[in-house]
């Protein structure tokens with residue numbers, strides 16, 4: 001291996017210049033809102049010596065412009081989840097972005113399918129992004145080639161789609177410790193993603209049917225995750241956008257109480273009872289067949305409250321006012337809260353956040369809008385877009401959340417996901433309100449909106465209909481219900497009619513270019529690239 005012979009002075013000058021370049025880059029309109037907790041020199045020192053350029057940067061800049069245009073106009077992009085390049089190609093005609101959903105990938109892009117538990121390998125979603133991005137490039141190539149086969153005037157009548165729609169992808173909770181997040185980020189950038197989201201959910205603790213809610217990680221862990229991703233994007237010198245998703249809404253647990261900023265939302269038992277785990281163990285040993293019911297009863301008996309709620313329940317109204325005044329608006333730890341309560345409230349406050357801890361050690365957590373706002377505000381400077389993921393669309397909460405964040409960051413971009421099983425009537429939405437929901441949210445700055453799992457509900461529905469038709473009517477049904485309408489659809493659904501979706505012209509052009517010959521009838525007609533040139 002040859003040694004690098006550069007002088008120390010030259011090496012230092014090169015390094016200093018790289019640091020200056022990074023600093024300049026960070027002041028660009030796309031970058032200037034981001035606040036890094038690390039220096040440009042640290043990033044320069046973390047880079048390798050071979051400068052790389054990533055398509056992810058081009059796609060991110062495109063997305064950045066698109067979403068900011070929407071924000072300024074109070075409009076929005078509407079997209080849906082996709083894992084299949086064929087579906088992605090048709091979306092390009094109506095959507096300006098695509099979403100690669102983790103839930104969908106977990107169902108269809110792995111050898112062992114399962115519910116949206118993020119238990120698939122960390123490269124699963126990046127691989128799907130890579131597949132779709134390459135297909136977008138291919139469509140763009142074949143369309144461009146086909147157009148350039150035609151004389152200039154004829155091109156006016158041809159379809160001309162922008163297949164290079166920026167891809168937004170699901171980074172879930174980063175798939176492990178910080179080095180996993182770094183590796184996943186690298187894969188996303190290399191795959192051509194425009195933006196990906198990282199959530200504050202706990203790894204391995206997504207539960208759906210056991211009557212328990214989501215689990216979030218401490219604020220500090222969430223911010224570290226986002227910082228790890230941002231650092232890796234910076235190391236790569238990419239423009240890739242980071243979407244900070246916060247899952248506090250409807251979260252029932254937090255994994256740890258290491259961060260005092262979370263203390264006011266942690267719930268504890270306010271009566272001296274046996275711990276939940278002891279109670280469950282004893283119940284099971286005594287032959288209980290319904291531990292869920294035992295858990296429910298225990299929760300009732302323990303009167304779970306946050307510390308401040310426990311103070312309010314015990315103190316006189318005057319004492320509580322003195323308590324909250326002394327508390328101020330800072331993020332006091334439980335220890336500080338206890339000390340203030342001791343000074344201001346005459347009775348003792350019983351509060352034990354260990355008694356309710358789950359089998360896996362999680363603490364009970366009170367989800368509320370202020371909790372989401374606090375996290376979103378802390379996360380915002382590390383990312384580009386904010387998403388408060390909601391289990392149910394509560395309009396008042398949606399307005400309150402976005403208004404509070406916008407009061408601090410007026411130009412903030414927001415995202416929103418129409419989770420598949422939203423029950424709109426139950427959430428108080430009239431049909432009119434459902435209709436205006438996207439545009440109402442757009443006025444709050446929610447520039448990017450997604451139905452993440454259409455491919456489950458929608459494709460299942462369409463496939464079931466076609467499977468029935470095929471069984472009952474065979475090829476006649478196919479011709480009448482699929483082929484004829486597909487070929488009659490304008491714009492074309494790219495179903496076997498010229499301009500050839502299959503890319504046959506492109507394929508023939510390769511032969512043609514290599515062999516410098518006409519491709520003959522049935523391929524590209526008599527047109528050859530060499531003749532056009």
Ligand SMILES: C[C@](O)(C(=O)O)[C@H](CC(=O)O)C(=O)O
Nearest residue numbers: 101102103417419420452453
């Ligand atoms: C967006 C999401 O993360 C996904 O994996 O698609 C899911 C989708 C859903 O549950 O509808 C989520 O919102 O958690």
